[in-house]
Amino acid sequence: MEKILKGKEVADALKQRLKQEMEEFHKKNITPNLTIVIVGDRPDSAAYIKGAVKRCSEIGIECNVRELPKDLGQDKFVDVIQKLNDDEKVNGIMIMRPLPPQISENVVKYEIYPAKDVDCFSPVNLSKVMSGEEGGFAPCTPSAVMEILHHYGIDPRGKKAVIIGRSMVVGRPLAMMLLKENATITVCHTKTLNLAEEAGRAEILIAAAGKAKMVKRNMVKEGAVVIDVGINFDENGRMCGDVDFDEISQVAGMITPVPGGVGAVTSTILAKHVIDACKIQKNL
Template sequence: MAKILDGKEVAAALKDELVAEVDRLRKQGITPGLCLVMAGSRPDSQSYINSAVKRCSSIGIDCRVKKLPEDVTQGDFLKIIDDLNTDPKINGIMVMRPLPQYISENTIKYKISPEKDVDCLNPINVSKVISGDDDGFAPCTPAAVIEILDYYGIKVEGKRTVVIGRSMVVGRPLAMMLLARNATVTICHTRTRNLAEETKKGEILIAAAGKAKMVTKDMVSNGAVVIDVGINFDESGKMCGDVDFDSVCPIASSITPVPGGVGAVTSTVLAKHVIEALKLQKGIY
């Protein structure tokens, strides 16, 4: 049976570091501040915000939530981003996606200050992640995957690493982050022929397809490290990942569960990014 890569344990260890860091900053009279911006009332966005606020507050970050009506105009939305960009108490801004219908993500992403863009919406941060520059912000979810690999000492260098999924939120940036760590990276997706053949080549297999239990036993090679980024709900309404955990667990060398895997780390990574943003803005090293 695979070793369980416990996201809660990773998050707890990271939290300890961050609490100590925030304490040091507070002694200098500085408190990191985060604003989460949500337009509309999607339950998944609300649920993410609740857990992010709880986590970040427990680390000592001042959290603000800006809730906007579903029919907010683009002009009003941009004004709010502008205000947050110049607000000295706010170090990190996170805009919940998907955005409602009247708001163009393509416009918002250019507006959010790159230095406060803690979830990598702005193209400048996208470009930094792609080119391997460390002074930008990666999206929180792929960054959480890297935290888990690092915490458990799983080296990616030179390893055949297969990523299923090519979204701008997970698959593509994650592939580039693994490449920067010298993995040999393959990106698979819905148009990949013989998906199982490709995924079986992965010494490290990362599922970010957004499809419940789609990675089955016959798609995983013996002894692979399996990281499950999916958050889905099965027929009975129970949360599950992209990996069919019960069938894959016996053959993997290690695996992240859902819940309690990658998802358990993302809000702590968000806190880490807010603290990094503050230090960047204040010139603290």
């Protein structure tokens, strides 16, 4: 029988560690603050924001949501970010993406202070992740994948890891994080020839392509660890991942479900980053 890697178990364990850290903050009358910025009414982001606010509240972090009009101009948006940069009460800033077309991410990403950029939007933080340098904030989703591996005692060292997906949000930074822990990395994508053959060599297979149930039985090595980052909806409107769970769970040694896997850990990683940012800013 396969072992289900439950995100809630990982998130709960991390939450308890963070609550212990918060006790030291409260002794000093310090409350870390996260401000989430969203432009326009984005139903696809509502669930994530709700989860982040709830998790921050459970841990003791103040979380504010700045909802901005969907037609806000780029200059005014930059003004909002700069004011948050300068606000000493704000320790972490998260900008919900994608932004509307009138606001260029390539401009805005240079405006957010790296020390407050808790989801790796700034090129400064991204370059630290890609170079293996300490001190930056990695994207929350790849960090959640690593937290799951660590929690369940899955050591990437020396293992062949295959990532399906090359985005700057998940695939590429995750590849560098695994490489830092001495895994041997293959990154696959839509132009990869013989994708099933490449994926089938993996001891750790991470699916982050954004295509529902694309990973089938012929793509998974017997006993492999399978991490499903995808969030999709099937033909019946039910949430599913990039992995065909019913098929793959019969052969995988360990596997994350969707829902209840990586996504369940992400908001707790965000809270951790806010606490870490507060420590840096307060010299704690």
